Amino acid sequence: AAGVIQSPRHLIKEKRETATLKCYPIPRHDTVYWYQQGPGQDPQFLISFYEKMQSDKGSIPDRFSAQQFSDYHSELNMSSLELGDSALYFCASSADRGTYNEQFFGPGTRLTVL
Amino acid sequence: AQKITQTQPGMFVQEKEAVTLDCTYDTSDQSYGLFWYKQPSSGEMIFLIYQGSYDEQNATEGRYSLNFQKARKSANLVISASQLGDSAMYFCAMRGGTGNQFYFGTGTSLTVIP
Numbered sequence: 001a002a003g004v005i006q007s008p009r010h011l012i013k014e015k016r017e018t019a020t021l022k023c024y025p026i027p028r029h030d031t032v033y034w035y036q037q038g039p040g041q042d043p044q045f046l047i048s049f050y051e052k053m054q055s056d057k058g059s060i061p062d063r064f065s066a067q068q069f070s071d072y073h074s075e076l077n078m079s080s081l082e083l084g085d086s087a088l089y090f091c092a093s094s095a096d097r098g099t100y101n102e103q104f105f106g107p108g109t110r111l112t113v114l
Numbered sequence: 115a116q117k118i119t120q121t122q123p124g125m126f127v128q129e130k131e132a133v134t135l136d137c138t139y140d141t142s143d144q145s146y147g148l149f150w151y152k153q154p155s156s157g158e159m160i161f162l163i164y165q166g167s168y169d170e171q172n173a174t175e176g177r178y179s180l181n182f183q184k185a186r187k188s189a190n191l192v193i194s195a196s197q198l199g200d201s202a203m204y205f206c207a208m209r210g211g212t213g214n215q216f217y218f219g220t221g222t223s224l225t226v227i228p
Binding site for chain 1: 149151157158159161164205209211212213215216217218219220221
């Protein structure tokens with residue numbers, strides 16, 4: 001069965017550079033979520049999209065932006081990178097926003113800022 | 115606001131024994147979902163088990179069962195017959211809020227001893 005695809009899997013950037021993370025949800029899933037998991041921490045919700053519109057916003061810094069495209073893939077754009085942005089970034093998708101539906105997580109993108 | 119509490123930073127269990135990982139939650143929502151995820155050292159988030167707030171029976175998935183006590187707001191994960199491959203970080207999560215995103219606990223690191 002198809003799973004959530006994230007690219008790249010690993011990314012190394014310098015401070016003040018920009019980064020773009022991509023997420024391809026499971027086919028026919030219309031909702032995408034982004035989470036940030038710092039070293040030794042639990043995942044924190046950043047932002048979500050439903051039917052290509054921003055659905056909810058969590059603790060996403062102003063330096064970050066995201067969007068969902070017509071084919072439902074999503075991109076997380078990160079500018080002016082800081083050392084503290086080093087983390088594992090998960091994308092998750094679900095068939096709808098219902099409380100009872102599981103979110104399927106991608107393998108994550110490990111971002112290292114030097 | 116939703117809050118998940120996992121009070122056991124680390125747990126040890128003998129191979130083939132059962133272990134209970136604690137999780138309590140706080141929410142004002144009437145309808146919510148509770149999930150457990152396993153995160154091995156490789157980083158991916160693996161779905162284990164789900165319990166809906168209106169489900170009267172405790173959820174069971176193979177060696178995993180969820181001890182759901184709604185009045186006490188607890189959703190403990192029971193792993194029976196532990197295996198070495200069960201060594202990982204375990205996150206309890208609640209789905210809720212305006213966008214039905216996940217709220218995670220701080221996780222419990224489980225080590226299975228041969």
